[in-house]
Amino acid sequence: MFFRLVILISIIMVTFSCDFISPSKTTLRNTALLDTVIDYNDVDVYPxxxxxxxxxxxxxxxxxxxxxxxxxxxxxxxxxxxxxxxxxxxxxxxxxxxxxxxxxxxxxxxxxxxxxxxxxxxxxxxxxxxxxxxxxxxxxxxxxxxxxxxxxxxxxxxxxx
CATH class of the missing domain: 3.30.1150 (Fusion Protein Consisting Of Minor Coat Protein, Glycine Rich Linker, Tola, And A His Tag; Chain: A; Domain 2)
Known part of the structure; x- marks a missing residue:
């Protein structure tokens, strides 16, 4: 019985812990969006x-x-x-x-x-x-x-x- 309880808790922790460790999908999407947005009206260094x-x-x-x-x-x-x-x-x-x-x-x-x-x-x-x-x-x-x-x-x- 104790063994089953430990396995059940381990499965639940593994399943839900990935959401706490990894960044959310919206954060990844916003970061990728910022990396691809380029302001074509401004340059970093002028000629x-x-x-x-x-x-x-x-x-x-x-x-x-x-x-x-x-x-x-x-x-x-x-x-x-x-x-x-x-x-x-x-x-x-x-x-x-x-x-x-x-x-x-x-x-x-x-x-x-x-x-x-x-x-x-x-x-x-x-x-x-x-x-x-x-x-x-x-x-x-x-x-x-x-x-x-x-x-x-x-x-x-x-x-x-």
């Missing part, structure tokens, strides 16, 4: 020029990347002059892509239709300038994996007659 590698926060790295990109573009475009039929002062928005290899390219250029008429060679100058940028850019990283990243770069266009 970096080698000069910006010493910045301590991601906001400073992003600002350094944008400022360095503008500085390098200004250096390239300052060697070229644009001719305009009238004085032009406007901001154009350039959507750029930094791909997984660190190559920077133009996706689109948004500008006032008047600028197209007054400065027809603007697009070709921008494409040429971006092609001359060095490819020493570290791409954006998401969970340690290089990813494409898009930026909108405002460029102030100012010409004289």
């Amino acid at each position: 970096l020029f080698l000069d910006c590698n010493n910045c301590d926060s991601s906001e400073k790295q992003n600002l350094c990347f944008e400022m360095e990109l503008l500085r390098r573009l200004q250096k390239i475009t300052s060697k070229n002059s644009l001719g305009a039929s009238n004085a032009v002062s406007d901001t154009i928005m350039v959507d750029i892509l930094v791909n997984t290899e660190g190559k920077i390219s133009i996706v689109s250029i948004q500008k006032n239709p008047n600028i197209e008429q007054q400065v027809p060679e603007l697009d070709s100058l921008l494409f040429k300038s971006f092609a001359l940028l060095p490819s020493t850019v570290q791409p954006s990283l998401k969970r340690g994996i290089p990813v494409n990243s898009m930026f909108t770069l405002p460029i102030l266009l100012s010409t004289k007659e």
Whole structure:
């Protein structure tokens, strides 16, 4: 009789103890869900020029990347002059892509239709300038994996007659 009671208690403990030891199914499901949810609008590390590698926060790295990109573009475009039929002062928005290899390219250029008429060679100058940028850019990283990243770069266009 005692032997049967011990066996019965052992069977009951083995049967129900697994539920107390192992995590619940909802906990496992939530953990797996968190591991698979990826925020595609944010990256862990922004693209970096080698000069910006010493910045301590991601906001400073992003600002350094944008400022360095503008500085390098200004250096390239300052060697070229644009001719305009009238004085032009406007901001154009350039959507750029930094791909997984660190190559920077133009996706689109948004500008006032008047600028197209007054400065027809603007697009070709921008494409040429971006092609001359060095490819020493570290791409954006998401969970340690290089990813494409898009930026909108405002460029102030100012010409004289």
